[in-house]
Amino acid sequence: MTNLSNLLTVLSTNPAVILFVGACVAALFPHQFGAFRRPFMLLAVAMSGALLWRLGLTSFGELKIFGEDVTMVRIDPLGRLFAIVFHIAAAINIIYGWHERDRSQVFASLSYPAAALGGVLSGDFLTLFVWWEIAAITSVFLVWAPGTRATFLAGMRYLVIQVLSGTMLLAGVVLVFRETGSLAFNEVGLRDETGAVKASGLVLFLAFGIKAAFPLLHNWVQDAYPKASFTGSIVLSVFTTKLAVASIARAFPGEPALIYIGAVMTIFPIFFALIENDLRKVLCYSINNQVGFMLVGIGLGAINGATGYAFTNIIFESLLFMAVGAAMYRTGTANATELGGLYRSMPATMVMCIIGALSISAFPGFAGFVTKGLIIDAAGAEHLFWIWLILLFASAGVLEHAGIKIPFFTFFAHDSGKRPSEAPPHMLVAMGISSVLCIAIGLFPETLYAYLPDPKALNDYHPYSAYHIVEQTQLLIWAVIAFAVLKVMKWYPAEIPSDNLDTDWFYRIPGRALAGWCADATSAVWRLSWDAFRTWFMGWMSRIYSVHGPEGQLARAWPIGFMALAVAVVLAFCLVLSLTS
Amino acid sequence: MAEDHKKDPGWADTPGFRRGFLIFLGVAGLMAVIAGFIPAFQKKELHFALEAIPVFFAVWGFGSFMFIVMAGRHLRKFVSRKEGYYDELE
Numbered sequence: 001m002t003n004l005s006n007l008l009t010v011l012s013t014n015p016a017v018i019l020f021v022g023a024c025v026a027a028l029f030p031h032q033f034g035a036f037r038r039p040f041m042l043l044a045v046a047m048s049g050a051l052l053w054r055l056g057l058t059s060f061g062e063l064k065i066f067g068e069d070v071t072m073v074r075i076d077p078l079g080r081l082f083a084i085v086f087h088i089a090a091a092i093n094i095i096y097g098w099h100e101r102d103r104s105q106v107f108a109s110l111s112y113p114a115a116a117l118g119g120v121l122s123g124d125f126l127t128l129f130v131w132w133e134i135a136a137i138t139s140v141f142l143v144w145a146p147g148t149r150a151t152f153l154a155g156m157r158y159l160v161i162q163v164l165s166g167t168m169l170l171a172g173v174v175l176v177f178r179e180t181g182s183l184a185f186n187e188v189g190l191r192d193e194t195g196a197v198k199a200s201g202l203v204l205f206l207a208f209g210i211k212a213a214f215p216l217l218h219n220w221v222q223d224a225y226p227k228a229s230f231t232g233s234i235v236l237s238v239f240t241t242k243l244a245v246a247s248i249a250r251a252f253p254g255e256p257a258l259i260y261i262g263a264v265m266t267i268f269p270i271f272f273a274l275i276e277n278d279l280r281k282v283l284c285y286s287i288n289n290q291v292g293f294m295l296v297g298i299g300l301g302a303i304n305g306a307t308g309y310a311f312t313n314i315i316f317e318s319l320l321f322m323a324v325g326a327a328m329y330r331t332g333t334a335n336a337t338e339l340g341g342l343y344r345s346m347p348a349t350m351v352m353c354i355i356g357a358l359s360i361s362a363f364p365g366f367a368g369f370v371t372k373g374l375i376i377d378a379a380g381a382e383h384l385f386w387i388w389l390i391l392l393f394a395s396a397g398v399l400e401h402a403g404i405k406i407p408f409f410t411f412f413a414h415d416s417g418k419r420p421s422e423a424p425p426h427m428l429v430a431m432g433i434s435s436v437l438c439i440a441i442g443l444f445p446e447t448l449y450a451y452l453p454d455p456k457a458l459n460d461y462h463p464y465s466a467y468h469i470v471e472q473t474q475l476l477i478w479a480v481i482a483f484a485v486l487k488v489m490k491w492y493p494a495e496i497p498s499d500n501l502d503t504d505w506f507y508r509i510p511g512r513a514l515a516g517w518c519a520d521a522t523s524a525v526w527r528l529s530w531d532a533f534r535t536w537f538m539g540w541m542s543r544i545y546s547v548h549g550p551e552g553q554l555a556r557a558w559p560i561g562f563m564a565l566a567v568a569v570v571l572a573f574c575l576v577l578s579l580t581s
Numbered sequence: 582m583a584e585d586h587k588k589d590p591g592w593a594d595t596p597g598f599r600r601g602f603l604i605f606l607g608v609a610g611l612m613a614v615i616a617g618f619i620p621a622f623q624k625k626e627l628h629f630a631l632e633a634i635p636v637f638f639a640v641w642g643f644g645s646f647m648f649i650v651m652a653g654r655h656l657r658k659f660v661s662r663k664e665g666y667y668d669e670l671e
Contacts, residue, residue, distance in 0.1 A: 270649055270653070271649065271652070271653040274653035274656070275654065275656055275661065341591065341594075343591060343593055344591040380629065380632075381628065383629075388628070388629065392642075392645070396646045397649050400646055400649055415591075466622040467623055467625075469622075470613065471624075471632075471638045472638075474613040474636070474638035474639040474642060475641065475642035476642060477606065477610045477613050477642070478610055478613070478640070478646075479642040479646040480606060481643060482644075482646035482647045482650075483646060483650075484603060484606055485647075486646075486647070486650055488603075492650060493654040496657070497664040498657070498661040498663060499661075499662045499665065499666040499667060500660045500662070501661075508667060508670075
């Protein structure tokens with residue numbers, strides 16, 4: 001490490017470090033000053049945001065670590081876009097969780113966004129790795145927060161998977177460094193000049209893929225997020241997968257494999273979400289589906305579309321999580337079978353949930369409409385017919401599970417008989433801010449477009465062209481008509497309390513059994529080995545003890561003169577050896 | 582916390598609202614389809630031939646939704662287990 005004072009200067013001017021320090025201080029607030037904890041957290045977000053604004057597009061913090069150049073902070077258009085929305089999300093989450101007094105959640109709800117922020121602003125892989133791991137460790141506190149055995153086990157599984165991702169990231173960094181001689185976090189690519197997959201790219205790709213919840217690697221989301229506290233799951237829904245999306249957009253733009261991976265991700269969660277009873281799990285499948293759209297965008301090289309959609313998704317996805325969370329806060333459940341009819345007593349929450357639903361479904365006038373179109377249009381422009389068709393199919397699927405199922409089964413459907421109070425004021429304020437953003441971005445997308453990585457590419461893009469509105473309205477309205485037909489004909493499947501198996505079954509049941517079998521087998525082999533070699537081993541030990549033990553020959557005090565002679569002999573031997581070799 | 586009340590029909594449960602909503606949907610769907618036939622609302626530079634069909638997006642949206650629900654419901658036969666399945670095994 002060189003230049004310690006330079007390092008301290010860099011740390012003190014890093015927005016992510018300010019947030020992280022704010023998290024530590026907030027968690028240590030004495031109980032008698034608990035009322036000031038949340039205002040202080042908001043102040044930390046405001047300070048970090050102001051610093052980000054003042055710094056503008058820049059990079060700083062060039063240091064030498066272990067002799068290699070690192071750039072601890074790089075604020076480029078891509079990083080800035082994610083940094084802005086991370087600040088917005090962090091502030092909204094703080095307001096939403098205003099009632100929360102648990103120190104571990106207070107700490108995690110700010111340190112975890114800080115880590116994600118540090119990750120998207122990293123200029124080198126080493127800095128990225130550090131923030132990547134901090135994000136993994138801080139976020140697990142949110143999963144553990146309820147303090148039950150189920151949440152502990154889920155947290156451990158979550159941690160193992162996140163740390164695996166971090167370990168693979170480190171391995172990938174080593175391979176990239178060996179290949180390029182640089183730690184700079186720039187485009188890596190999956191293939192070399194000959195078109196062959198290169199090891200460094202593949203390992204990094206998988207590291208990012210685990211965190212982005214690629215198909216078959218996705219189930220940690222459904223396993224962990226719904227087990228967190230309802231405020232924790234909202235925080236979790238924002239940062240981990242979007243940090244991965246930002247990293248993929250930087251390292252693998254235009255990678256064709258992402259188009260197909262993303263396309264699969266947009267489809268399969270739709271079917272699982274349909275039969276899922278836990279509405280928070282439905283939203284977790286929605287995260288998978290939405291990240292799929294982003295990956296397709298990155299794979300197509302439509303970075304504006306992918307990042308713009310990530311920006312808006314963070315706002316409307318968390319709005320849906322907040323609405324379901326508010327219902328859960330008031331009723332104690334997020335199961336569709338136990339909810340329904342809440343519109344009577346929670347009308348404001350219902351209205352804001354519908355705004356989130358309209359946004360995620362990409363109805364004209366809402367945030368999703370002005371960004372999702374960029375991705376679907378890119379697939380059309382590349383003449384990828386099947387991908388284009390799949391994205392349209394998936395759009396109908398988004399409407400089904402996030403646009404209709406969430407608000408319908410929470411606030412309408414059958415009357416659960418529950419008449420809870422409206423959500424507390426701080427939750428309404430948080431949801432209100434998100435709702436206003438969903439509408440404002442939908443109506444005035446130019447401001448968002450100006451902050452996308454390549455705004456000039458959007459000079460000729462007009463989301464409110466007549467045909468775009470007609471296309472999207474036809475697709476969505478007729479999908480809603482299909483829902484109405486299914487309900488009227490009673491073909492829509494009733495919600496059933498159940499646990500649905502997904503890929504986590506492999507490591508939770510046979511994987512767990514295999515681990516247990518391995519432990520038992522290791523123990524048995526050890527016992528057999530010990531029984532077989534015990535006599536021989538103990539004989540050896542007694543002989544060694546007789547020589548090296550307290551009474552042994554080698555434990556005797558030797559005269560200094562003898563030791564000096566022995567050293568001289570060894571040195572002479574070395575001298576002769578060096579002269580003759 | 583929530584309190585259970587005697588079930589009473591709210592505004593969304595009245596037959597009038599339901600009928601009105603279905604009529605609104607029908608009218609909106611019809612208008613969206615009609616708009617697809619108006620030349621000024623049609624895409625000038627097509628990527629695929631399907632885009633030239635005025636009702637393509639309506640048909641695809643309706644068909645996709647129906648397929649997702651009608652096919653997806655059968656997924657339960659393969660992956661659904663009783664609630665608490667993992668709690669008992671872990």
